[in-house]
Amino acid sequence: MVRRIETRTGRRYATSTIARWVAHNTWPPRIDTFWFERWAAIDRAGGIDAMAAATGSSRHRVVAWRDSPDPAAPPPGRIPPRKRKPTAEPQEIGVETRGILRIGETEQHNKRIPTDPARDYEVLEAAPDSGILEAWFDNDIDTLMDLLSDAITEQVTAFWDVAQYYDARYTVTEIVQFLPSIEGQ
Template identity: 50%
Template structure:
C-alpha cells in the first residue's frame, strides 16, 4: 500500500505571507476605516520592503520590491540567503516579533536573536531561562564602554579594562530591574541601571575612591551575560 503523503513543505510564499499577516496586524488606527483589500495591499507593500532589507542584511544584495513579489508569487526561494534563516524569521513573524516569541518560549530577546542568526541549520529554538528563586542575587557578566567619574574628573573607561578579562562580573539584586530591562531589550534603561552597579562594585575599588565620590555612566553595551551560573 502506498505511503500516505505528508504535509506539503513550506516555501518562500509561506514565509512572505507570514510577514504580510504580521504587517497587517501592525497597521495603525488610521487604517481602521480602510477596506480589507487595501489594508492587505499596504501590508504586502511593507512586507516586500522588509523582506528586501532582510535579504540585504544576510546576503549583501538589495533586490527590488517587484522582484520579491515575483518570487513570492512563484514560491521561489531568493538566492544568496539560507532558506532556514527565512523560515526562522517567519517563526518570529507568526509570533508577532522578537519579544513576543521570547515570551512564548520563556526565553530572552537576545537568545532569540542568537538562534535567528545562527549559521547552523539544525540549531534548536532557544531554551527557556532558568528561573531564579525570589530574592536571590544573580551573577552577570558585562563588557561596556562608558565614563567613570571620580569627584569632578571624567575618565573615559571601558569595563573591564584589563586585557585578560573576558567580561566584568557583577552581582545584581533580584529587584534591581536589570534583568527585566535585558529581557525587554530596553537598552537605554539597562545602561542607566548598570551604571550605579559598576560604580559600586568596580570603580569604588580604585584608590582615588577613598577620597572622592565616584560614578559611572554606560554609553555602550558590548556584551551582556544574564546569568553566569546558568
C-alpha cells in the first residue's frame, strides 16, 4: 500500500506514518476513501486481470475505474454484448455459509453449507450474468447473500432427496468463506 500511495500522491510516506493515519481513520493528502475501497475490491478479486475476467470486463475498464476521480464512477461491468467476446463461461466459486434451511413448514437455523464437515467449502457455478461476483467485488454483502441463497437453493438443496417431496429453500444469514475462483485448488 505504501507504494500505491507514493504512486498516487508523488510523495513517499513512512509505514509508521500511514499506520498512524489509519489508526485515526484519516488519509494522506490527495487520497480519497473511495480510492482505497477500489483497491480493496481489486485485491479481493485477486488482481486487475482477475477482476476483469470475473466481471466480464476488460483490464482497461478496471484500471480506468480504479483511477477515476469520480467517487460515483460505476464499477467495471460487463462489456456490452456487441463488444463482448463469446468466451464468458460460468465460473466455479467456493462458499461456506450459515443460514436458515426451510423444508416444507419446518425451519432449521444456523445450517452450514457445505453439510459435510470434512469439506471446507461448497462448489457452486456462478454464471457471468448472475451478479454474484459483482456483488462480491463491490462488497455488497446483502446482495451477495440474496444471490447465494438462490444459487444454493438451485444447485445444492434441489438435489437432496427431501426436495422431491417438500419445498426446500435455503437463506444465507452469514458468509463464512467466499472463494471467487477455485480453479487449480
